[in-house]
Amino acid sequence: MFENLSEKLERSLKLLKGEGKITELNIAETLKDVRRALLDADVNYKTAKTFVDNVKDKAMGQNVLNAVKPGQMMIKIVHDELTELMGGATTDINIKNNPSIILIAGLQGSGKTTFTGKLANLLKTKRGKNPLLIAGDVYRPAAINQLQVLGQQVGVTVYTEEGSKDPVSIAKNGIKMAKDKGHDLIIIDTAGRLAIDEQMMDEIAAVKKAVNPNEILFVVDSMTGQDAVNTAKEFNDRLDFDGVVLTKLDGDTRGGAALSIRSVVNKPIKFVGTGEKLDALDVFHPSRMADRILGMGDIVSLVERAQEQFDAEEARKLQKKIAKNQFSFNDFLSQIQQIKKMGNLKDLAGMIPGMGKMMKDIDIDDNAFKSVEAIIYAMTPAERETPELINGSRRKRIADGSGTSIQEVNRLLKQFEDTRKMMKMMTGAGGKNMARMMGN
Ligand code: GDP
Secondary structure (H helix, E strand, O other): OOOOHHHHHHHHHOOOOOOOOOHHHHHHHHHHHHHHHHOOOOHHHHHHHHHHHHHHHHHHOOOOOOOOOHHHHHHHHHHHHHHHHHOOOOOOOOOOOOEEEEEEEEEEOHHHHHHHHHHHHHHHHHOOOEEEEEEEEOEEEEHHHHHHHHHHOOOOOEOOOOOOOOHHHHHHHHHHHHHHHOEEEEEEOOOOOOOOOOHHHHHHHHHHHHHOOEEEEEEEHHHHHHHHHHHHHHHHHHHHOEEEEOOHHHOOOOOOOHHHHHHHHHOOEEEOOOOOOOOEEEEEEEHHOOOOOOOOOOOOHHHHHHHHHHHHHHHHHHHHHHHOEEEEEEEEEEEEEEHOOOOOOHHHOOOOOOOOOOOOOOOOOHHHHHHHHHHHOOOOOHHHHHHHHHHHHHHHHHHHHHHOOHHHHHHHHHHHHHHHHHHHHHHHOHHHHHHOOOOO
16 A cells, blocks of 8 residues: 555655755755655645645754754654644544444445444454444445345344335334344444435435434545545535545555545544455554555554464464474464464565565465465375475375475475474574563
């Protein structure tokens, strides 16, 4: 995400690298470039101008500290300004009531129904909620079915009314059922249209009035750039929503919507969608997003994801096995599966400082592990536990069984052997450090 903007900002900030101190003259070119980068990212003209004026004021107002180079200082100023532009602090959703009611609004195709499923999943697994989903998109029959499928995947109840065309009564009946059954959270999906139209706005305003939601989230496709900002403004004028959900950020190389929405509608972005899968939803942190835009990575999010996926108990067991040189292909396989659970590989690479840019043109996807997994699956249980058993004829059988080649099998065995050796070394002399790293 945001690759184009990142690249241009980094290039413009590099201009200052050789300079001894900031002067009006030497930052002029940088500021011009920053402004151009923002305009190319589809940030609106006024926002880009204010941004650059603010950066300039801050840069000129700084007493140039000897310890900090102008290039670094400008990066910090631009970083802080980007954070501010995207809303400053992280803003949570309001789910304190019992039940809390969340109303979802947006145009058709923006990703509303998908988001409804993702949000239910997130609030159920991470915040211990027991959500009920209400299918209020009465015009797109497929939407009801889509929500039912999502509900099944997440393991939450979906309230639907076959044949009804009255979203207000569906919402009211759904809420009644949620209260009867003790759900502490209700998420209402509503109908969208391809473009803004009065009837849709009237309808959703009527649902808002009837159910008095605790939180209204407006969902918008980030790839639509300035259109997203304009749509947000119209929905906000009518609904006075509480927060924005930017979907399809995984496909957004420019970032204009993320950078402009806040300054235009003065409502925070609360979530971002980063893929089609159910777990491809992140809480939006302006400062971390600024890190990513400036190619500084997002280590905090990476560590958080790793913590969610890696089980401390498992890590301790694994460490013991490594110490005894019993690390096997089964352990290897389960490590691969844990990494895969952390999300899309390219997305993960983008969180490591400097890596996002390096990986920009490299096509890494979740298939990267496929042949490795296939080879391990083609091994017998004994071979997985004791790889030393794998002689020449076994290698051929494994290659045939996995649809790979003997060379690929050999390469994996060699890599595995090297990994084992390295692990042994680390648990020997440097073992104490590793144990500390793993939380022991
Ligand atoms: P609705 O009409 O607003 O309910 O939109 P849908 O939820 O049906 O989404 C429209 C399309 O966008 C579907 O194909 C979704 O899989 C896709 N989609 C939704 N969110 C994301 C996202 O964050 N990333 C990507 N890549 N696709 C998404």
